[in-house]
Amino acid sequence: MTYCVGMLLDAGMVFLSDSRTNAGVDHISTFRKTFVFEQSGERVLVLMTSGNLAVTQAMVSMLKSRLNAGDDIESLYNVPDMFAAARHVGDTLRAVHQRDAEGLAAFSIEFNASIILGGQIKGEPPRLFTVYAAGNFIEATTETTYFQIGESKYGKPIIDRTITRKTAMDDAVKCALISMDSTIKSNLSVGLPLDLVCVHTDQYTVALHQSIDASNPYFAALRQRWGDSLRHAFDELPKPDWLTGV
Amino acid sequence: MTYCVGMLLDAGMVFLSDSRTNAGVDHISTFRKTFVFEQSGERVLVLMTSGNLAVTQAMVSMLKSRLNAGDDIESLYNVPDMFAAARHVGDTLRAVHQRDAEGLAAFSIEFNASIILGGQIKGEPPRLFTVYAAGNFIEATTETTYFQIGESKYGKPIIDRTITRKTAMDDAVKCALISMDSTIKSNLSVGLPLDLVCVHTDQYTVALHQSIDASNPYFAALRQRWGDSLRHAFDELPKPDWLTGV
Structure with missing residues (x-):
């Protein structure tokens, strides 16, 4: 399983993913699910994946292989805007589907993938998308502050209660980490280390890309104090x- | 959808269910999902249902019709212990399955039901079970404080953080209501009014059976104050x- 959350704020974007994958509880591994595509000063795109690891790795490999294949080949480095980037990711997922879906179906394995894609390309504001296995996608609107993929339910209430477009970046990071903690506590197949990426609006570069594991003192303190605060x-x-009889 | 939680404490048992059912978002109704079977001073059983409403209603109707059908007919009023009661509920569900599953399958409708059954029959301590659609069931052990059915994830973290077997009944009621509030906030298909039932250990009767709707001042205050406290x-x-760059 996986939990990823991407937040779109006036100040910028926050992306947080776990790194656990499993093929049965006796086959647990650590794989990064966050990928950054950056041309500093011009565009920055962040992609987080959930679903069948073979599917999402194939998609990421194809996305990467096109990056420097020349101007005639569409890639995340030359698409004109984020809508085109989302379409490019969706098309790539469809190419994986075309190649692999039948082979997977022969083993009753679902072609299963969800992607969060966020970023900013010069000429437009930051935009955030969720791309589905079918290659279709939805975009966050002014009313939408975040998208989640994977095991989303445990960590949703705290986001709903604290985050708006006006939220500051550091508060959004704090909220994303608490949301992740609630998820990790309830689902064994979501686990450390975490990948945290922050992007400021109109900077076209990653402000921060940090790995957070159990030895991170802030995250450890946050988990402890949040639990204490809730109690x-x-x-x-x-x-x-007022309940008579209780 | 549905959310029900049953808690087994040293002091007794707390049962809370919502009352919303839906067959698509344009077909929402209110149905009670909590049923009490009581022979005061000798046994008290509480049953909460989720899943296909036609299936669970048929099961409850069959359970009720057997209650006073004579000593030769097994019923919740004459089973010797809670294990036999769980088996009786499972058998009844299997009878519904035998009659209806094929008819449902013809319309691609899943035979879908989960039941929480808790209570106490004189001669043994209170016991709590979850009965599945297949008629099999599991029982809460000393390490297990609660069972949930239906939309369980949103409301799980607060229970995990606050409830043990030693928790007092009133704290358990408070926790169940907060857990329900988190679920209602995140899933439109879980809704008021709520059914709350409390049973004290060794009293063999319902201590409290109360309907809670939006006009309940305690629940309204709890929702408001819990949100404020979280923020x-x-x-x-x-x-x-410590995050440089954010």
């Missing part, structure tokens, strides 16, 4: 003493 | 100022 908040709430 | 706890956590 404290719970204790402070009034008891249902 | 406050979030604000109080240290910012990731």
Whole structure:
């Protein structure tokens, strides 16, 4: 399983992914799910993947192989805008599907992939997409602050309660880490280390790309203190003493 | 969709269910999902249902029709213990399956049901079960404090952080209501009113069976204050100022 969240704020974008993949609970590995495509000063794109690892790795390999194949070959380095980038990612996923779906189906393996794609190309504001296995995609609108892929439910309530487009980048990072912690606590197949990427609006470069593991003191303290805070908040709430009989 | 949670504590049992069912978002209704079977002073059983409403209603109707059909007919009023009660519920579900599964399959409708069954029959301690569509079931052990059915993920983290077997009944009610609030906030197909049932250990009767709707002042205050507390706890956590570049 996987959990990835991408947030689109006025100030920029925050991307956080775990790195655990599993093919059954006895076959657990660490694979990076976050990929950065950057031409500093002109464009920066961040891609996070979930689903069948063979599918998403094939897609990323194809995306990478086209990057420097010349101006005639469409790639994430020469698409004119983020909409075209999302279409390029979707088309690449469709090419993988065309090659592999039948082979997978013969073994009853689902062709299963979801991609978060965010970034900014000079000439337009930052944009955030979710691309589906079918190659179709949706874009975050002004009302939408974030997309999740993978095991999204455990970590959703805290995002819904704290994040808007106006949220500062550091608060968004804090929220993404808490959301990830809730997910890791509830789903064994989501695990450390994490990949954190931050991009500021109109800077066309990655401001930060950091790996966070169990030895990261901030994340360790956040997990502990968030748990303590929740229990404290719970204790402070009034008891249902109006319930006669309890 | 549905969300139900049943908690087994040293002090007793807490059951909470929503009441929304839907057959598509344009066909939403209110149906009770909690059923109490009580012979005061001797046994009390509480059953909560999720899944296909036609399936679970048929099961409940069959369970009820057997209650007073005579001592020769097995029913929830004469099974000797909770294990036999769980087996009786599972058998009844299998009877529904035998009658209806083929008819449903002809319309590609899944035979889909999950049941939480908890209670106490004189001679043994309170016991809590989850019964599956196949009629098999699992029982909560000393390490297990609760079972959920339906849309369980949004409301799971708060239970994991606050509830043990030693938790007092009123705290468990508070926790169940917060867990339900998180679920309602994130899934439109889970909705008010709620059914809350509390049973004290060794009392063999329902201590409380209350309907909670939006006008319930405690639940309204709890929702508001829990949201405020979460945001406050979030604000109080240290910012990731160690992240250079953010």
